[in-house]
Amino acid sequence: MSVTRSIYVLWLREVKREWREKTRIIASLTTPILWLFIFGTGMRAGKIEGITDYQVFIFPGVIGMTLLFSSIRSGISVIWDKEFGFMKEILVAPVSRSTIILGKAMGGATNAFLQGIIVLVLSPLIGLWLHPVRAVLALPTMFIMALGLECIGLLIGIFLDSLEGFQLIMSFLNMPMFFLSGAIFPLSMAPKALAVAGYIDPLTYGVDALRIILLGNYGILPLWIDLTIVCMFALLMISLCSLALRKKKQ
Amino acid sequence: MSEFAIETTNLTKRFGDVIAVDNLNLKIPYREIFGLLGPNGAGKTTTLNMLCTILKQSSGKALVDRHDIDKEPDAVRKSIGIVFQDPSIDDRLTGRENLEIHAALYGVTLADGKKRIENVLALVELEDKADKLMRTYSGGMRRRLELARGLLHYPKILFLDEPTIGLDPQTREHIWKYIKELIHREKITVVLTTHYLEEADELCDKIGIIDYGRIVALDTPEKLKRRIGGDVITAEVSNPKQLAVELKKHDPTLTLAFTEKIIRVTIPEGEKYIPHIVHAATSLGANVDSISVKKPTLNDVFLAYTGHEIREETGKAMGTMSMVHRRRIK
Numbered sequence: 166m167s168v169t170r171s172i173y174v175l176w177l178r179e180v181k182r183e184w185r186e187k188t189r190i191i192a193s194l195t196t197p198i199l200w201l202f203i204f205g206t207g208m209r210a211g212k213i214e215g216i217t218d219y220q221v222f223i224f225p226g227v228i229g230m231t232l233l234f235s236s237i238r239s240g241i242s243v244i245w246d247k248e249f250g251f252m253k254e255i256l257v258a259p260v261s262r263s264t265i266i267l268g269k270a271m272g273g274a275t276n277a278f279l280q281g282i283i284v285l286v287l288s289p290l291i292g293l294w295l296h297p298v299r300a301v302l303a304l305p306t307m308f309i310m311a312l313g314l315e316c317i318g319l320l321i322g323i324f325l326d327s328l329e330g331f332q333l334i335m336s337f338l339n340m341p342m343f344f345l346s347g348a349i350f351p352l353s354m355a356p357k358a359l360a361v362a363g364y365i366d367p368l369t370y371g372v373d374a375l376r377i378i379l380l381g382n383y384g385i386l387p388l389w390i391d392l393t394i395v396c397m398f399a400l401l402m403i404s405l406c407s408l409a410l411r412k413k414k415q
Numbered sequence: 416m417s418e419f420a421i422e423t424t425n426l427t428k429r430f431g432d433v434i435a436v437d438n439l440n441l442k443i444p445y446r447e448i449f450g451l452l453g454p455n456g457a458g459k460t461t462t463l464n465m466l467c468t469i470l471k472q473s474s475g476k477a478l479v480d481r482h483d484i485d486k487e488p489d490a491v492r493k494s495i496g497i498v499f500q501d502p503s504i505d506d507r508l509t510g511r512e513n514l515e516i517h518a519a520l521y522g523v524t525l526a527d528g529k530k531r532i533e534n535v536l537a538l539v540e541l542e543d544k545a546d547k548l549m550r551t552y553s554g555g556m557r558r559r560l561e562l563a564r565g566l567l568h569y570p571k572i573l574f575l576d577e578p579t580i581g582l583d584p585q586t587r588e589h590i591w592k593y594i595k596e597l598i599h600r601e602k603i604t605v606v607l608t609t610h611y612l613e614e615a616d617e618l619c620d621k622i623g624i625i626d627y628g629r630i631v632a633l634d635t636p637e638k639l640k641r642r643i644g645g646d647v648i649t650a651e652v653s654n655p656k657q658l659a660v661e662l663k664k665h666d667p668t669l670t671l672a673f674t675e676k677i678i679r680v681t682i683p684e685g686e687k688y689i690p691h692i693v694h695a696a697t698s699l700g701a702n703v704d705s706i707s708v709k710k711p712t713l714n715d716v717f718l719a720y721t722g723h724e725i726r727e728e729t730g731k732a733m734g735t736m737s738m739v740h741r742r743r744i745k
Contacts, residue, residue: 167522174519182507250503254564257467258520259492 171260172268179242179272190280193238197231197284201291204349215351215383220291222383225375226348228303229368231284232311233346234339235277240318241331242273248328263407270319270403274311281307295379303378306392309399310371316402323409346372353385370394419478420445420572420604421466426475428461428628435461437628438475443606443621445571448598450619451608454717458628459608460500463576466606467497480571493521496570498561500577500608506550510541510560513549514567521568528567535563538600539593555586562593566601573597575607579614591617612716616640624720632720643711643719644670646685650678651704652696661695685710 183189205220205227216222246252255265285303288295317338325331343349345359346368352360363369374391377384384391421443428436436458443449451459464470466479468488477484480494504513511532518528536542539559549557558578565573578594579587595618598605609615615622616636624632624639632639652658655673662669662680670681682688685708696703 167519170519174516178505178508178512178516181512182505185507246505249506250499250501251505253469253499253501254503254517255520257469257492257497258517259489259522260520 168260168264171258171264172271175255175265175268176272176275179239179269180275182242183239183272183276193235194231194280194283196234197227198287200230200349201227201284201287205291213351214354218292221293221380222351223349224288224291224293225379226343226346226372228281228284228307228375229310229346229348229372230343231281232277232307232371233314233342233368235280236273236311236314237318237321237335237338239273239276239315240320240322241328241335242269243319243322244325244328244331247326262410263403266316266319266403266406266410270312270315270406273315273318274308277311277315278304278308281311299379299381303375306371306374306378306395309395310368310374313367313395313399313402316399316406319406320402320409323406323413342366342368345369347385348372351383351385367394367398370398418445419443420447421449421477421479421606423466423477424475426462426465426477427473428458428465428470429473435628436465436472439628439630441623441630443604445604446602448605448618448620449607450615450622451606451625452610452612452615452622452716453608453625454610457625459610459625460576461628462625463497463574463606463608466491467495467574468492493568494571496565496568496573498558498565498573498575498578500580502557502561504549504557504561504564506552506557507548509546509548510536510552511545513560514545514564517564517567523568531567531569535566538566538597539563553586555582555589558582558586558590559593562590562597566597566603569601570603572604572606573601575605577608577610579609579611587614594618612711624716626717626721639716640711641683643715644681645683646681646711647709648680648682648685648688648692648706649709650680650692650696650706651676652678652701653704654696654699654701657699658692658696658701661699662692665691665695 201220201224205223209219211219213219243252246255282304285295285300318335321331321334325334345363345366347363348368352363352369355363370386370391373384373386374388374395376382377388377391419442421441423439423441426436426439426441427434439462451462453459461470465472466477466484468484468491472484479491482490482494484491505516508516514532514535515528518532523531533542536545539562541556541559541563544552544556549560552560562578565575575594579590582590591614594605597603598618605618607615607618619636622634622636622639623630655676655678658678659671659673662671672679680688680692689706689708692706693703
């Protein structure tokens, strides 16, 4: 009971903080929209074998990107908490480290998830009329993807103490993870080395799962494998973060 | 069963070669208001951090509310409330939201929490500000909210780390008022650290003077001050020598010194002695050009007990951001 409540208040804090900063939300939605409408529209003219509509093809990838960028960015909250002292308040409270991580991770993941939904809702604008069942089925996958990605951000935040350092690492992670995930080109057609790198990228499986669920097309792996990997990754990352927070000396 | 709220046995903390806290043995009874007085870098905050279980000791032992800090950190955390030296609130949330988070983390029940939050808000007179974002609070108001938060979960022991650092004198006196009030109302043990002698004097039953990680003196504020000898009165008069003889006649044990123009008397409660000096001087037909009383400062106390002045501040390097933040709080 008290653990659930602790997780709940920490979750609520993350969500409140995010949605009180309207500019931040708008800024973080701008990137995916630019990719979808400018890059997507521009590339539509080109022909890639096996892809009928490029904009539709990258749509699940752009959702994946929204989740990725938003999740990793929110790891910065750990650094803010350290700088502005709130971390101390949490750390001296009689709650376990995994409770703290769960609250923070679910909060950040929720924010990313909600932004992902905003992008999902834009689908008619590219002429993609999703079946409601498909859209609803995509939601849990999106949330679990966000949870795993969020923990990457938290992990960096736990180990770093400076905002500059965080931003540097973030920019080194975001783009490669996005490009390698097969979000904007099919991994099946990529050269071997690139494809191997793609399979190391955890985002790949989420994007693949979203393609199968939303579009019923372009999948490269069976859905159950994608989903298993997405879930395992989230679990692994949550455990790693809890461990890191326990180990990290004040 | 120990009757002490805090009991440390050879508590020691080393950072590399530096011994921050050196075999500290402290016994603080329940309901005592205890002050750790010392300059920056003396080991006050390190001691507090160990007692709060956020820093592991290098050796030695400590019981907080009869719980071992090493073996039962969760029990210790439940028994204590802390107001850190640096701000530790979320300024993007309202005061009330900060308190609600705290209540949940410390397992204060929902029904009780609501009442208790009103209660502690009233204590620090922040009821009408409670639903404002904390970034709109002044430095003093933030401190007050932190005080309220530290009390929220009915701790047995409240730690206050430099409760008035960086606040202007007026705000400081306000905070003192709230601290006194909460001591009176909550009947708890308080351990505070400070480098302001007036603060320790104003609030504490007992003061431990700490230097280089060691307690160099431990007593009530009155006794400590008495050992320094009290205030220093400096008077500019036309005949210091005769005046000195006259004053000695009334009180042969009086500590005084004089030069050609100045007489200096060391005495407790110096301001009450001023009329006496003036009276003595006028009865001798001498002029008093100026007179001043200097209250003993931490520096004087230090000098008396350690034989050296307070060393220059050697606070640990802070990130630029927390510097900026602290300045803003001022």
